[in-house]
Structures are given as C-alpha cells and as structure tokens.
Amino acid sequence: MRVGVLISGRGSNMQALLAACAAPDFPAEIVTVIANRPDAGGLDHARTAGIAAQTIDHKAFAGREPFEAALTEALEQAGVELLCLAGFMRVVTPGFVRHWQGRMINIHPSLLPLFPGLDTHARALAAGMKLHGCSVHFVSEEVDGGAIIGQAAVPVLPGDDAGSLAARVLRAEHRLYPACLRLVAEGKVRLAGDRVELSGEFDADASILNPPA
Numbered sequence: 001m002r003v004g005v006l007i008s009g010r011g012s013n014m015q016a017l018l019a020a021c022a023a024p025d026f027p028a029e030i031v032t033v034i035a036n037r038p039d040a041g042g043l044d045h046a047r048t049a050g051i052a053a054q055t056i057d058h059k060a061f062a063g064r065e066p067f068e069a070a071l072t073e074a075l076e077q078a079g080v081e082l083l084c085l086a087g088f089m090r091v092v093t094p095g096f097v098r099h100w101q102g103r104m105i106n107i108h109p110s111l112l113p114l115f116p117g118l119d120t121h122a123r124a125l126a127a128g129m130k131l132h133g134c135s136v137h138f139v140s141e142e143v144d145g146g147a148i149i150g151q152a153a154v155p156v157l158p159g160d161d162a163g164s165l166a167a168r169v170l171r172a173e174h175r176l177y178p179a180c181l182r183l184v185a186e187g188k189v190r191l192a193g194d195r196v197e198l199s200g201e202f203d204a205d206a207s208i209l210n211p212p213a
C-alpha cells in the first residue's frame, strides 16, 4: 500500500512509520512526506531516509481549499492510496475529508472520544485520569471524531506533569501507529458507518491496571 504522510513539526510519528515500513515484510511503503511548514523538523529525517519530502506552505495559498487542492494533487501524483496525518496541525475542510474518505487516518494523543482538540495531557491530568493514551482513527468531518482503529493506554503516575505524560504517551504512539497502519494495509480494518470492525488476533485478557493490582 502506497502511503503519504502529512506533518507539521518534528515528525517522530512519521519516523516510527518509516522505521516500520523499512522491514521487508511490512505491507506498506511511504512514498511521500509533505509538511505545511518549511521548518518542520521531520522533513530532514524523511530525506535522510531517502523519501521524497516537500513543503506545501499553507501560507502561500489564499485559503484552505486551494492549499488542500495542491496537497491532493501532489499526493495523487505520488500515487498515494492511504494518507497518514502525523502531527499535521491544520484542520482540514469537509471537501478534503470527503475526497480522502476511508483513506485518511490520524493519530491523536488521548483515548478518544475523551479529550478531542488541543492540550490533551493537561486536560487528562486536570480530570484526574489514572489512564491516558492515544488513538488512531479515520478522519471524519468532526475534528478528532472519526471511527477508532486502535488505542494504547498508559498510566498517569503520581508527580506527572503534562510534559512527562506527553512523553509516555508519545512512546505508545510510536508503537500504536505502525501497528494500525499494518492492519489497514493488510485489509483487516473495515469501516462500518461510524465504527471500525477489526479482524485479526486479539488478547482477550489484555488489561492495564493503574494502580497495579
């Protein structure tokens, strides 16, 4: 499966996807990386890995639609079949969502549907959560509201601040996103309305307790 990745910043999730795709048996390849900011640190990492990476600067366009038209043109030129948003900090329009419907996924740093939007780690701490985490989901017109493909949970520990919690969640993101990409590329993810049905093997007794039992 030919994958395009959209980033805005450091691109650590993009790097995790690149590392996974480097394995010979991985069922997807990253054919292009596009950043909406010329200073996105992830661009250099992608180029070092030999990936065609480019900037399409949203500021160079008169509005969201022409910016997104340029994105879609570049992605289609690269033959992208699945689009992975990885720290892409632009809200996309309903038209862009419809164009890539069922072919665009995102990673969000919370256990959705809790804490859509920004500042998820501070909000999880303020809510007194004892588990927090991340979700990979299809992109729908509602921000962070699309069908959930997979989730990873981490404990919230005494003394955590938003930074320490973010770092713990990020390590889980780097495991979850490649795992979900693999499932999508293997055809084990079926979008059924606003939910995802998964096929594959599961650990029925997997549980994360915090505090531990």
Ligand code: GRF
Binding pocket: 007, 008, 009, 010, 011, 012, 013, 014, 086, 087, 088, 107, 108, 109, 134, 170, 173
């Ligand atoms: C991640 O926490 C991701 O969940 C969120 O933005 C952050 C991007 O980090 N959407 P990186 O650019 O992948 O390092």
